[in-house]
Amino acid sequence: EIQLQESGPGLVKPSQSLSLTCSVTGYTITSGYDWSWIRKFPGNKMEWMGYISYSGSTNYNPSLKSRISITRDTSKNQFFLQLNSVTTEDTATYYCANFGYWGQGVMVTVSS
């Protein structure tokens, strides 16, 4: 069974970078799927942030402009999110997913 697990700091200061890791077990991320980062804001709003494909190509939400980077370490079967220059508006629960399978989510608060 495919399982995803997010990890990373729950508190980030404004203007700093947010870095999260998604560890995948039960499936090799180079075998298939697009591996996404998705966030849920306080309330119900969901936002797709971007993905890294099984081949390593990336696709980002233009709303995040040049702040986002998604990379991977195939030797560890992990992929990563980096979001630069965060503000309080980036406070959300962050999920890694391929839509069929989701991590449990990590709540990230941006606050000084």
Added chain:
Amino acid sequence: DVVLTQTPPTLSATIGQSVSISCRSSQSLLHSNGNTYLHWLLQRPGQSPQLLIYLVSRLESGVPNRFSGSGSGTDFTLKISGVEAEDLGVYYCVQGTHAPYTFGAGTKLELK
């Protein structure tokens, strides 16, 4: 970006009642490859989102067949034929035809 309009925002139901949720898209979700990438998710309280229906009407493995999806083009519907207590939560439609992928605002299903 494609806007998905979900209605109603809140749905009150009794156990055993059949209910429907509408998702209307600001543009056709028919991809040039012939697929329509419209999916339905359920997020139960305290849990990660779960894929229920993919490609408009295909039931995800393990999902009860009281859930069904229909529609085409810009109009889509999720139907629950006989609500059970475990169905409570927030339902989202999500489209993957046009980048960036976008979500509906969610429909909260609660017990009457």
